Amino acid sequence: MVDDTTKSKKKMKGLNSFVVMFVVMVFITLLTWVIPGGEYQLDKAGNAIAGTYSALPSNKQGLWDIIVAPIIGMVGNSAVSGAVAISLYVMLFGSFLEMMDETGVIGLVLKSVSKRFEKHPYVLITVLTFIMAFLGTTQGSYEEGYVYVSLFLPIFLALGMDSITVLMITVFGTQIGCASSVINPFSTGIASDIAGISFGSGIMERLLIFFVLTAFVSFIICLYAKSVKAHPERSIQFFRRDDDLLEFGGGSENSDNDQSMSGKEKSLVAVFISTFVIMVLALFPWTSINENFTLFQDIAEWINTTPIINTIIGSDVVAFGDWYFVELCGLMLIMSIISGKVAGFSIDKIIKIIMKGAGALISTALMVPMARGIQVLMTQGNITATILNATEKSIGSLPLIIFVIFAFVIYLVFACFLPSSTGLAGATIAVMVPLGSFVGVEPFIMIIIYNFALGIAKMFTPTSIIVMTCTQYAKIDYLSWVRGVWKQLAMIFAVCLAIVLLLVIVT
Structure with a gap:
């Protein structure tokens, strides 16, 4: 059928x-x-x-x-x-x-x-x-x-x-x-x-x-x-x-x-849902809705200017509300890898799945x-x-x-x-x-x-x-x-x- x-x-x-x-x-x-x-x-x-x-x-x-x-x-x-x-x-x-x-x-x-x-x-x-x-x-x-x-x-x-x-x-x-x-x-x-x-x-x-x-x-x-x-x-x-x-x-x-569902499967569901939650938070124009809501900008500024933290994470972190396709690309790649590891896949299998999915689109x-x-x-x-x-x-x-x-x-x-x-x-x-x-x-x-x-x-x-x-x-x-x-x-x-x-x- x-x-x-x-x-x-x-x-x-x-x-x-x-x-x-x-x-x-x-x-x-x-x-x-x-x-x-x-x-x-x-x-x-x-x-x-x-x-x-x-x-x-x-x-x-x-x-x-x-x-x-x-x-x-x-x-x-x-x-x-x-x-x-x-x-x-x-x-x-x-x-x-x-x-x-x-x-x-x-x-x-x-x-x-x-x-x-x-x-x-x-x-x-x-x-x-x-x-x-x-x-x-x-x-x-x-x-x-x-x-x-x-x-x-x-x-x-x-x-x-x-x-x-x-x-x-x-x-x-x-x-x-x-x-x-x-x-x-x-x-x-x-x-x-x-x-x-x-x-x-x-x-x-x-x-x-x-x-x-x-x-x-x-x-x-x-x-x-x-x-x-x-x-x-x-x-x-x-x-x-x-x-x-x-x-x-x-x-x-x-x-x-x-x-x-097993604990592993519940964790995968959590990763799946959290990916889209992050997308909404990252794309939502927080400051244009309320110019006084600068929480995410403050967090990004703190990361970018704090010694050791900015060395480890980076000094060009983009705040939620200002994300665009470059940042979204990073999110998709990271979440794909995390999902694969939670599922217990080997790194070789994770890479093959990533390449297969990218090829399909x-x-x-x-x-x-x-x-x-x-x-x-x-x-x-x-x-x-x-x-x-x-x-x-x-x-x-x-x-x-x-x-x-x-x-x-x-x-x-x-x-x-x-x-x-x-x-x-x-x-x-x-x-x-x-x-x-x-x-x-x-x-x-x-x-x-x-x-x-x-x-x-x-x-x-x-x-x-x-x-x-x-x-x-x-x-x-x-x-x-x-x-x-x-x-x-x-x-x-x-x-x-x-x-x-x-x-x-x-x-």
Whole structure:
């Protein structure tokens, strides 16, 4: 069963992100031949000032420029910063995830939680939805969704619920986490880097959004599950009830086995959770929220200036609140090594796992300079300002609320055809964030819109890997999935749109 699903996952990848990015680069190059050059006056922060556009000579780009654009995007030049730090971070994040996968921590946690709350199904749904959302908001959980479905199906079928409930927990859970993407390096991290803002910008808002959206999604899943449990015939999969019970075990026979975690496993869970706690603390803009909260800066200053301490630890320690991708790379590497040692792995095995995990995400890491290559071509061709000027006079002239709704819908359409966080960010952020700034939408809010649209699209679009692999594993027809959850999807969209509008109004 898993083998077939894995094969399906490979078939369902849809448009290759590298092909899409290359086509976009060629298209941008052609635009430099027909669009006149231009520039905006910049404020002290380096942002374009609306209404200050002036013409510049065009600078046509060619084949050689297409070839070197991603390379410049990786190493940087005087006009565009390099993406090497974030690419390395993506790879080292992959190393950390591979280490967690090798130790089996996530599966142990899910089995332990399922056993503990098995007699309280709605509490179980809520807890599992929050765990799924946590995986989505921290690591962009996506392709491995069918693994979680395989763990949950026997439990919830035995509790009188249906396979749609299980897919809601997995697909809605992980993707609502991706929609908030508090510290997801593959969406918020890359988009923030392209937008030229701190990874921690808007983190407080994203954290609040995470709890609000996850609680809401848990609530609507519980309502659905309660309805199906009371009236099984209401399930769109009711015709398969007996077959599902037979094929997926129909009960949690394994739940009687001792699922308690050993001391070593508990330590690994602690390392896993503490890694993301440190990330939040390190990225949170403490002094910008309260200028008098200088605890972390004081600690860093003490380390950097205290004799012996600064010799042992170093004299360039960066305070929590000021971390960026260089510091995050160090965190991922250290935590991967610590996890391996806690698991009892030899140093050779730890290194092999780190290299394997980094290798698995090379394609994602290389998408970052590809996305930056688009910026390189637009910047060298002097057309960025001209495109922004055109959109400023058209879309940018819309009333603020209408603009936000329009941007949300446009992003949702784009995400349905390109459900790749790196690809979507690379193709759109460089234009949409400055455009939003013109009409009064903060850059971090535009990134939230991008995340919302991407998360919602991956809940239903047929180009979504998690949707297609999970539906196939659970024997649910794709159209049945859409018919079964369209009301919940509509509610999620409405709540996300309301949150964005509220953010725009209060900021």
